[in-house]
Amino acid sequence: MRTTCPNCGAPIEFRYDDSFVRVCASCNHAVLRTDRSVESLGKVADLVPIESPLQLFASGHHGNVGFLLVGMAQIRHEAGGIWQEWYAKLDGGLWGWLAEAQGRYYLTFEEPWLAAPADVAVGQRIDVPYRGTTRPMTVGEVTSATYVGARGELPFKLVPNETFRYADLSDGQGTFATIDFGDAETPPKLYVGQQVNVADLHLIGGEVGPPAGDQIKSQRLACPSCNGPIELRAPGESLRAVCGYCNTLLDTSSGALAILGKLKTKASPRIPLGKVGTFSEGKLTVIGFVQRSALVESDWWPFDEYLLYAPGVGFRWLVESDGHWSYVQPIATGAVEITGKGVRYEQASLRVDQVFGEFYWQVKEGETVEGADFIAPPAMISRETSATEENDSLSTYMTVREVEHAFEDPQVLIGAPSGIAPNQPDAWKAAAAVMSLAFMALIVLGLVFAMGARDEQKYFKSVSLGGGPGPATTPATSGTPGDPLTGLAFVDPDKVPECIEFKKVYDASLGCDKLAEAQHEAYKAVYDATFISSDRDVLTAGCKTSTDMMHQAIDSLCKLPTHEELAAGSGSGSGTGSDAEVSTAPADSVFFSDPIQIDAGRNIQLAFEANTLSNDWVYIAADLVDEATGTVVTGEASMEFYSGVDDGESWSEGTRESKTVFGPQPEGTYVLRLEAQHGSAGLMPINVTVKQGVFRGRWLAWAMLALGVPLFFVGLVSYFHEKKRWENSNTGKAPVTPVALMILAFVGVFIAIGYILKALAESSSGSSDD
Amino acid sequence: MAAATTEPRPPDRPAVPRSKRPVIATIMIVFSTVVVAGYSGLAFSQRELGEPDREEVPKSVRASPGGYRSYHFWHSGYHGGK
Numbered sequence: 001m002r003t004t005c006p007n008c009g010a011p012i013e014f015r016y017d018d019s020f021v022r023v024c025a026s027c028n029h030a031v032l033r034t035d036r037s038v039e040s041l042g043k044v045a046d047l048v049p050i051e052s053p054l055q056l057f058a059s060g061h062h063g064n065v066g067f068l069l070v071g072m073a074q075i076r077h078e079a080g081g082i083w084q085e086w087y088a089k090l091d092g093g094l095w096g097w098l099a100e101a102q103g104r105y106y107l108t109f110e111e112p113w114l115a116a117p118a119d120v121a122v123g124q125r126i127d128v129p130y131r132g133t134t135r136p137m138t139v140g141e142v143t144s145a146t147y148v149g150a151r152g153e154l155p156f157k158l159v160p161n162e163t164f165r166y167a168d169l170s171d172g173q174g175t176f177a178t179i180d181f182g183d184a185e186t187p188p189k190l191y192v193g194q195q196v197n198v199a200d201l202h203l204i205g206g207e208v209g210p211p212a213g214d215q216i217k218s219q220r221l222a223c224p225s226c227n228g229p230i231e232l233r234a235p236g237e238s239l240r241a242v243c244g245y246c247n248t249l250l251d252t253s254s255g256a257l258a259i260l261g262k263l264k265t266k267a268s269p270r271i272p273l274g275k276v277g278t279f280s281e282g283k284l285t286v287i288g289f290v291q292r293s294a295l296v297e298s299d300w301w302p303f304d305e306y307l308l309y310a311p312g313v314g315f316r317w318l319v320e321s322d323g324h325w326s327y328v329q330p331i332a333t334g335a336v337e338i339t340g341k342g343v344r345y346e347q348a349s350l351r352v353d354q355v356f357g358e359f360y361w362q363v364k365e366g367e368t369v370e371g372a373d374f375i376a377p378p379a380m381i382s383r384e385t386s387a388t389e390e391n392d393s394l395s396t397y398m399t400v401r402e403v404e405h406a407f408e409d410p411q412v413l414i415g416a417p418s419g420i421a422p423n424q425p426d427a428w429k430a431a432a433a434v435m436s437l438a439f440m441a442l443i444v445l446g447l448v449f450a451m452g453a454r455d456e457q458k459y460f461k462s463v464s465l466g467g468g469p470g471p472a473t474t475p476a477t478s479g480t481p482g483d484p485l486t487g488l489a490f491v492d493p494d495k496v497p498e499c500i501e502f503k504k505v506y507d508a509s510l511g512c513d514k515l516a517e518a519q520h521e522a523y524k525a526v527y528d529a530t531f532i533s534s535d536r537d538v539l540t541a542g543c544k545t546s547t548d549m550m551h552q553a554i555d556s557l558c559k560l561p562t563h564e565e566l567a568a569g570s571g572s573g574s575g576t577g578s579d580a581e582v583s584t585a586p587a588d589s590v591f592f593s594d595p596i597q598i599d600a601g602r603n604i605q606l607a608f609e610a611n612t613l614s615n616d617w618v619y620i621a622a623d624l625v626d627e628a629t630g631t632v633v634t635g636e637a638s639m640e641f642y643s644g645v646d647d648g649e650s651w652s653e654g655t656r657e658s659k660t661v662f663g664p665q666p667e668g669t670y671v672l673r674l675e676a677q678h679g680s681a682g683l684m685p686i687n688v689t690v691k692q693g694v695f696r697g698r699w700l701a702w703a704m705l706a707l708g709v710p711l712f713f714v715g716l717v718s719y720f721h722e723k724k725r726w727e728n729s730n731t732g733k734a735p736v737t738p739v740a741l742m743i744l745a746f747v748g749v750f751i752a753i754g755y756i757l758k759a760l761a762e763s764s765s766g767s768s769d770d
Numbered sequence: 771m772a773a774a775t776t777e778p779r780p781p782d783r784p785a786v787p788r789s790k791r792p793v794i795a796t797i798m799i800v801f802s803t804v805v806v807a808g809y810s811g812l813a814f815s816q817r818e819l820g821e822p823d824r825e826e827v828p829k830s831v832r833a834s835p836g837g838y839r840s841y842h843f844w845h846s847g848y849h850g851g852k
Contacts, residue, residue: 104782170782172783173783174782174783195782329782329784330782331782331783331784332782332783335782335783376786377789378787378788378789379786379787394784394786394787396787397787425789425792427792427793427794427795428794430789430791430792430794430795431792431794431795431797431798433795434795434798434799434802435798435801435802437802438798438802438803438805438806439802441806442805442806442809445806445809445810445813446809446813449813449814601816602816603816603817603818661818662818663815663816663817663818664815664816664817693816696812696813696816696818699809699812699813699819700809700813702809703805703806703808703809706805707802707805707806710798710801714794714798
């Protein structure tokens with residue numbers, strides 16, 4: 001429809017039958033089309049220059065649907081900020097509302113809502129109709145705004161300078177809604193759509209606007225107070241700026257600068273304004289600085305915030321507190337749901353103390369909001385709530401090195417951090433988690449192997465072994481009565497079998513260097529079994545050394561003649577031993593088992609039990625001899641058990657059991673050879689059991705110890721890290737997890753230590769225990 | 771700081787940052803794996819650490835009671851002591 005402007009008479013055209021208002025390009029009057037004629041709704045203001053990728057009559061695509069931007073309006077927020085709303089005529093006739101604010105774009109469509117509420121509150125969750133279904137959304141803002149400027153053709157009745165109430169909602173998944181409460185005469189209208197990336201709209205063309213490469217990136221103005229130069233780095237987005245020369249707060253919302261007042265204190269940001277840093281979302285420029293304080297326990301704790309900006313990205317923050325840095329991104333209302341326990345870190349009033357640079361809201365000194373922080377390092381959700389608005393943001397912890405790397409500028413001075421930041425990652429916690437899992441796996445494996453052990457008995461026999469010192473016939477001349485070792489001194493050495501035997505060996509040693517060939521063979525046989533080389537010279541040297549050591553050890557007990565006495569023929573020995581025997585074990589101290597069938601691939605446990613052992617000791621040398629090949633594996637076991645009564649209290653110590661375990665041996669028939677010594681005369685009854693496939697708790701204990709000790713220390717460090725982190729919290733305390741890890745480590749370590757000590761006690765000198 | 775995600779996400783819904791794996795955690799992964807694998811290998815094979823070598827003894831010697839005494843009997847045989 002073509003007509004003329006009722007104000008100036010200039011020709012105007014309504015291109016679409018369902019549009020309501022056309023703004024006269026000549027006089028800026030909003031012309032309303034009615035059934036019969038046109039009328040002026042009043043003059044709209046000149047547009048505030050705002051840098052935007054959207055242009056009137058630009059075309060684009062939303063999905064597969066094309067559209068044309070046929071009108072736009074500038075709307076002033078109650079707090080002073082201006083945003084733009086573009087009206088898109090889609091192929092097929094539908095109207096779309098494309099809102100542009102702070103670098104974000106929301107494309108919405110009108111949805112019928114008969115049950116629209118008359119009012120809503122910030123934070124309220126509402127089921128909103130959307131594409132034939134309902135979607136739960138959260139109210140992020142309830143406020144009012146005023147139409148101040150417009151151009152083109154509009155799908156509703158825009159009255160210049162008319163104020164309307166509205167609420168913004170979001171589901172946190174990208175869906176966005178606005179409830180326009182309008183006035184008392186019209187019911188609320190609902191617009192629902194998605195937040196979109198402007199690049200996805202594939203915009204081309206447009207009525208006016210400089211080429212993209214020549215777009216104004218910043219604007220230089222003069223301070224109306226001191227005439228100092230002021231550079232606006234986000235022109236059109238900024239509402240406030242501070243003169244760096246006279247510290248005057250200026251209003252930038254109208255395009256020209258207006259003085260709002262002198263600031264009390266001059267800020268001195270650590271990062272100069274105008275510096276460009278590279279962050280996870282690209283290059284961003286530092287355009288503003290705010291020092292704020294949090295009220296905690298009646299004290300105000302300051303922290304610094306740097307406002308970052310880049311066209312296409314929008315506004316971000318770089319926050320520094322106690323030398324710790326975080327990169328902060330806005331989060332859509334409704335995207336955050338606080339459910340976890342132990343995440344609320346702090347709740348405090350936040351106050352603006354100092355401002356410098358430019359800002360997209362009407363910042364002023366002393367303004368306060370309520371803030372709450374929720375942590376999940378390296379992330380932190382911060383929620384700031386005022387009477388009309390609730391904003392959530394996501395902070396990501398940055399190390400000092402990362403911040404320095406982002407700016408790569410020596411002018412940017414980053415100091416060392418102190419303390420632990422709320423969202424500072426705990427490297428030790430990650431290590432403790434890894435080790436805890438390994439520890440658990442170890443326990444599970446241990447249980448599996450323990451339950452899977454076949455523990456098959458292969459042989460059992462009760463045997464009585466000699467090996468004691470024999471009956472005592474001579475009064476003691478020295479030593480302690482009843483002492484099983486020094487008991488050897490009670491008797492005549494010449495009548496004690498052990499002493500006789502030792503003397504013979506000792507005598508033989510004197511002739512080591514004169515051994516005949518036949519004797520050599522005998523020694524060879526002996527010392528093959530004792531792991532000494534069969535080389536004659538080595539044999540001879542080994543023979544002497546071994547025998548001398550033996551002599552020194554028992555010389556005083558058996559009162560053997562000294563080497564010199566024997567050499568002089570004055571000892572009690574029987575000669576120089578050229579024909580001495582070396583095989584001297586008493587027959588009753590040696591036991592040979594029946595053949596035992598041993599399976600391959602499974603360990604072998606020899607278990608000894610001396611139930612009658614009392615105030616005595618038993619030592620057993622055990623050899624498992626392969627009947628087919630003659631190969632021998634050797635082990636040992638010792639037991640000692642003492643008891644008595646002291647001061648009316650009975651006591652006992654030691655054990656009557658001992659075990660020794662061999663690894664898997666070749667399958668075959670084996671004979672077990674046992675040779676015993678014990679401290680008393682007579683025979684010692686001993687139960688002998690041979691088992692295969694036994695569970696070895698010792699190795700599990702060692703593995704638990706190997707993991708448990710570092711886990712304990714790692715858990716300890718992590719515990720103190722968390723403790724320090726939560727020292728500054730006023731709403732929470734350190735979570736139990738690191739403590740639980742530490743307790744687990746404690747228990748594991750002590751169990752392992754106890755097990756090992758027990759194992760070592762049972763096999764004081766060998767490889768026994770299991 | 772978390773790396774930028776390549777997965778398209780709704781605007782104003784940034785990806786939740788995750789910590790990079792610390793060096794100490796990597797070291798502990800290796801160490802824990804060695805310990806658990808070592809134990810598993812030992813327990814599964816049923817071998818003994820430090821078990822004695824198999825030695826050969828002539829039948830004439832080992833068959834006679836008192837015919838020989840083992841290394842243990844001579845060199846680590848003691849024995850009790852209260």
